[in-house]
Amino acid sequence: MSKKTPEQISFNMKQVKNKDSQIELLLRKELWSRGIRYRKNVRKIFGNPDITFIGLKIAVFCDSEFWHGYDWENRKNDFKSNREFWIPKIERNMKRDREVNEYLENDGWLVLRFWGKEIKNNTQICADKIEAAIKERKHV
Secondary structure, X not given: OOOOOHHHHHHHHHOOOOOOOHHHHHHHHHHHHOOOOOEEOOOOOOOOOOEEEOOOOEEEEEEOHHHHOOOHHHHHHHOXXXXXXXXXXXXXXHHHHHHHHHHHHHOOOEEXXXXXXXXXXXXXXXXXXXXXXXXXXXXX
16 A cells, blocks of 8 residues: 555545535435424534524534544554544544533533434434424423
8 A cells, every 4th residue: 555645645634524524414404304494504603513403502413433533442443554643633523522512511502413324324313313302492
């Protein structure tokens, strides 16, 4: 396997989407088909949730397994090169996710987080959970 140049690595990293990813689009399309309207990528809300129901204070995050550390204790051993960069980077992401959850929950928000493969394999179940949260919040 050939080594990539720093320029190639930089180019690849710039291609990674931070909004409108495949998993976000899948979930949003399912919600929209149910007549559920939302705001997306609201920057004024701490943590920039992927999907937001502002009046109900519901924040939804679609987390990719790689960037957010799914099964981290096992997966971090998969990094063979540049471990001193990747492991702290993913762990910072995980810490930031916890901080965002805590901040929003302390401010009265309901935070829902879904893993990418959860959305891909069970889009309707994820949307069911969001729909149930909406109904619950409307009746409180």
